[in-house]
Amino acid sequence: MFKYINKGSDRITTDIVNDQNQDGTHNQVHDEIKHYLGCRYVSAPETCWKIFAFPMHGRAPVVERLYFHLENQQPVYWKDNHEIGTVLAKSTIKESMSTTWMDSNKIYHHGRDLTYAEYVSKFVYDARKRCWKPRKQGNTIGRLIWVPLSSGELFYMRMMLSSAKGSQCYKDIRTVENVVYHTFREACFAKGFLGSDQEFVGALQEANSWGTPHYLRKLFVKFLFMNTMDRPEYVWKQTWQWMADDIVFNHRRQGIQLTDKEKMHLCLTEIENLLQANRKSLRDFPSMSYPLGYVVNPHQNNLIYNELAYDRDILAAEFDKCYQSLTGGVYFLYGYGGTCKTFVWKTLSYAIRSTDNIVLTVASRGIASILLPGSRTTHSKFAIPVPATQNSTCNIHQGSDFAELLHITKLIIWDEAPMCHRYSVEALDKSLQDIMHNGNPFGGKVIVFGGDFRQILPVVPRGNRSDISMQL
Structure with missing residues (x-):
């Protein structure tokens, strides 16, 4: 409270002195006055605060980070001298903070009306025993760890955990109004958490009035890189004909008439080439279609290729x-x-x-x-x-x-x-x-x-x- 208000700006003082005597020996005289004046300044309020031994800093209430993972993708830790077989044989290898939360919902009925983030207000996680126990005292705030949109299903699972209550398995998290969805992404759409991506369609439509189809494809690739489109396949279906206009024109000059399916896959091929140049692929976006007959490098490794x-x-x-x-x-x-x-x-x-x-x-x-x-x-x-x-x-x-x-x-x-x-x-x-x-x-x-x-x-x-x- 007092340090950054009263300490003033950072300063440094230099002094050039002759520390040698005439006979070549060093002068070891210690100036106590200068040393005293160069001490740290302590303001009067800070002095009183220290005299009364009041705490200088603190944190209340405690904030606990809540970890989660996709099914059967929990992290496993072991030491260098442990054998992998011994580690995998442990009964607790499938237990984590999120899976034990689901197991705890099966035991304690009074915790089923709480979300994962709210669960720490009435329960305490014992990391050594890997289990949740009812809270007897204190107050704690739970916060789900942040994951980027590029993490895919893990990102959508985090969105569902913010509202899912009393989940006892991963299927319960994907359930919306008694309907079990195959992916967390589909469940987020059913829950209304994801938008329609109409603003991206509008951006491509505006660029189509003055930009070339090649520019539109590059703009669409930039949208994919930003990981801000909730439904890239929807944006693709609404705008692919604008991005394939030059492909249709070049083939028409050669007397070749293309079907809609051929236009689409030729356009996807151009987009895949742009992604490959940046070490990405349409396969990194599961909802997007992949061009048929695309020649992939023989090594299946872009770095080697x-x-x-x-x-x-x-x-x-x-x-x-x-x-x-x-x-x-x-x-x-x-x-x-x-x-x-x-x-x-x-x-x-x-x-x-x-x-x-x-x-x-x-x-x-x-x-x-x-x-x-x-x-x-x-x-x-x-x-x-x-x-x-x-x-x-x-x-x-x-x-x-x-x-x-x-x-x-x-x-x-x-x-x-x-x-x-x-x-x-x-x-x-x-x-x-x-x-x-x-x-x-x-x-x-x-x-x-x-x-x-x-x-x-x-x-x-x-x-x-x-x-x-x-x-x-």
Whole structure:
């Protein structure tokens, strides 16, 4: 209450003094007056508050976060030394805060008129025993955890939990007026929680008066990315003919008459191409139709497909260009310029990629990353946490598309490696060992580190800033 009202603006005072005597020894005189005047100012109200030992801060009432999940998708936690079979054999593995709430509704009748968020007002959750018990004292406010719209059914389940009372199973949550719906999304529509998306239809209709069909398709893709349409299939059915106008025109010029079904699927193909360019797909939106006969990349992995989508002739030409630039002299891979080093990285990258292999090029800094072909920063590419600690690992899930990409990667080039903290390198080392299922350094992957150690400030034991600067 008093700290941010009375503390004033942040200030700093510097003082240049000569702390050496004429004989070269340091002056160790301690000015007690200056030290006293430099103390923290305490206002009179804050002083009285502290003298009477009143609490400086507090929180009332207590707010408890309520977790939930879809059926059979509860999180499971175990330690590294536990065996998976032993963990799965536990009887409590299917119990969670939300499932035990459903079980508690079967036992306690006086809690069936409460929603999940209201349940904590009369019951207490025992996390150790994984059960709900009647509350004897105190007051607590329950809050459902936030989930984004992109989470799909989990988002709609949260909407239903805000009004569902006395649910004893997941089917009860999906029930509206004695009608059981197949999905939580359908139940939300029946409950009236979702809108008609007429504003998106109006936006596309307005853009149709001055925009091209290609622009309309890009606008529709942006609507999909925003995850704000409750019924994207409804918007699609109302506007697809505007988005397919140029497709019909181009085929008509060739003397080809298309049926409505063919127009629709050709338009969906164009939309799918736009989504694929941004690592998304119409399959990420279950309510949307998928184009018939769409040629999917053979790897079923967009990351691998994009890494291999290089023209071999262009790569071979780039390799020859880099090689010619490097021949005819002796080059040293140190120094501050980095031009020769960049040529070497490009040569390695083009040479390996021209043989249909994958090379991942990263750099510790953004400016250095733009000099390499297809490069990104290490934190962006490998999902290294910020800040990295001794126990940090990369946010790469086993079995994901990026994990499959790392499995078949031939070479990893990491430029400006000395500029990165050692914990970032160790995080990638531990993650690659986990992904490759071995204990070899970096999972057995070949990694080329580049950089100049002279760009790093030296470490002077028990030295100040001036001592470090003098070593440069």
